[in-house]
Amino acid sequence: MNFLDRNEFNFKPSQKVIDAIKSFDPETLCFYTRIYDEGKKSVVSVRLSEIYGVPEEQVLLGYGGEDILKNTVHYYLSKGDNNTIMIPQFSWWYYNRIAGECGGTFEMYPLYETGDTFAYDVDEVIAYANRIHPRMVLLASPNNPTGNSLTSEEIGRIADNVPSDTMILVDEAYASFITSDVDYIAPLVNKHHNLIISRTLSKFYGLPGLRMGFGFIGKGNEDFLNYANKYLGYNRFSEAVALAALESDEHYRNVANDMEWDRQLFKSELGNLPGFKVYKSVANFILVKYPVAIKEKLQEELKAQNYKIKFMTDKGLEDCLRITLGRREQIQVVVDTIKRIATAL
Numbered sequence: 192m193n194f195l196d197r198n199e200f201n202f203k204p205s206q207k208v209i210d211a212i213k214s215f216d217p218e219t220l221c222f223y224t225r226i227y228d229e230g231k232k233s234v235v236s237v238r239l240s241e242i243y244g245v246p247e248e249q250v251l252l253g254y255g256g257e258d259i260l261k262n263t264v265h266y267y268l269s270k271g272d273n274n275t276i277m278i279p280q281f282s283w284w285y286y287n288r289i290a291g292e293c294g295g296t297f298e299m300y301p302l303y304e305t306g307d308t309f310a311y312d313v314d315e316v317i318a319y320a321n322r323i324h325p326r327m328v329l330l331a332s333p334n335n336p337t338g339n340s341l342t343s344e345e346i347g348r349i350a351d352n353v354p355s356d357t358m359i360l361v362d363e364a365y366a367s368f369i370t371s372d373v374d375y376i377a378p379l380v381n382k383h384h385n386l387i388i389s390r391t392l393s394k395f396y397g398l399p400g401l402r403m404g405f406g407f408i409g410k411g412n413e414d415f416l417n418y419a420n421k422y423l424g425y426n427r428f429s430e431a432v433a434l435a436a437l438e439s440d441e442h443y444r445n446v447a448n449d450m451e452w453d454r455q456l457f458k459s460e461l462g463n464l465p466g467f468k469v470y471k472s473v474a475n476f477i478l479v480k481y482p483v484a485i486k487e488k489l490q491e492e493l494k495a496q497n498y499k500i501k502f503m504t505d506k507g508l509e510d511c512l513r514i515t516l517g518r519r520e521q522i523q524v525v526v527d528t529i530k531r532i533a534t535a536l
């Protein structure tokens with residue numbers, strides 16, 4: 192099966208990752224890590240602290256980015272009497288689910304379609320947050336499925352201007368696709384005690400099956416850090432693989448660069464067909480508006496060729512497809528199939 196429906200990685204892991212798996216000593220698993228004797232969480236949080244320049248105490252680790260998001264949302268919405276969270280109107284369905292799980296009240300704030308992209312209205316987010324004073328504001332950059340992102344200045348402006356007891360959670364699961372620059376993170380979390388940035392090895396580093404997420408939080412959130420930390424350490428096998436992935440930026444950057452070919456193919460082949468709109472993509476997926484009249488036929492034909500893409504069902508995006516950017520030959524099949532069915536209408 193060709194899975195192009197969940198923004199996974201249809202390429203090969205780096206050689207360093209393969210080597211780390213092959214050379215892993217199984218006896219390592221006979222013992223807990225001892226790094227907590229040094230007051231640290233994990234060899235991975237130590238390495239992330241070096242790479243991102245954020246103190247190790249402020250590094251978060253989790254079972255995928257989903258775990259970081261769930262822990263933060265559950266923790267902050269369950270404490271005290273303010274359980275309101277602002278969530279982008281079009282976004283990953285899981286945000287609503289975790290807010291709902293702990294009785295959170297969510298307020299959707301709008302994203303605006305402009306040209307071939309969607310955009311946050313930063314001033315409106317700030318005004319909205321000052322009006323309703325939520326416990327949390329969730330931002331996703333790049334956002335799934337719309338693909339739009341925020342600059343570090345915009346994140347800083349939001350953090351400067353929302354109430355200081357509102358926690359700002361920025362889901363940056365796809366951020367490494369935009370830039371390898373991570374230097375903006377330390378100044379932001381140093382300045383804002385109420386800022387959390389969540390990342391993952393599942394997307395750019397192509398290891399969704401490893402379940403390794405990480406994040407950074409502003410100073411002074413010891414209670415949350417104690418709550419989120421694992422007393423007896425983290426999965427030592429995953430730690431070894433994660434360290435190798437973090438040393439493999441060149442491999443993963445080459446893969447990410449190659450996705451530009453996919454984007455151009457979508458644009459050139461589908462961009463001008465009636466009823467289609469190919470949105471700007473900066474992550475490892477692309478959003479395509481299509482004539483829904485072809486939905487059933489398209490589902491059938493893709494299934495027959497063992498391909499899965501995401502037919503959006505979110506309110507307002509029912510006429511869109513979200514397709515993971517995969518290997519060239521896979522994207523060629525998807526584009527050819529869509530084009531063939533659409534032009535036979």
Ligand SMILES: Cc1ncc(COP(=O)(O)O)c(C=O)c1O
Pocket residue numbers: 197198254255256257258283331334335362364390391392393399402403404
């Ligand atoms: C926007 C967004 N954030 C976070 C995640 C979490 O992924 P993981 O738990 O594999 O790190 C996903 C996965 O698809 C996602 O789309």
